[in-house]
Amino acid sequence: PDGTGIGVGIAEAVNMLRESDAASRIVILLTDGQHNAESIRPLDAADLAKALRIRVYTIGVHERGRAPAD
Numbered sequence: 001p002d003g004t005g006i007g008v009g010i011a012e013a014v015n016m017l018r019e020s021d022a023a024s025r026i027v028i029l030l031t032d033g034q035h036n037a038e039s040i041r042p043l044d045a046a047d048l049a050k051a052l053r054i055r056v057y058t059i060g061v062h063e064r065g066r067a068p069a070d
Contacts, residue, residue, distance in 0.1 A: 003037030010045035
């Protein structure tokens with residue numbers, strides 16, 4: 001089904017970076033802020049990133065005005 005799994009996106013990116021020996025590891029998340037899929041919760045994925053010392057920077061976009069804050 002259609003939907004956006006923000007947590008899956010973060011978790012996949014973290015998985016790709018987890019064994020990197022780079023001095024700095026970051027994920028840039030471009031999102032409309034709507035997590036509406038049955039998947040990994042965004043906060044759980046963020047906790048995983050934090051545990052692995054991977055920074056997540058988020059850019060919120062919306063068609064008009066401010067993106068809704070859920």
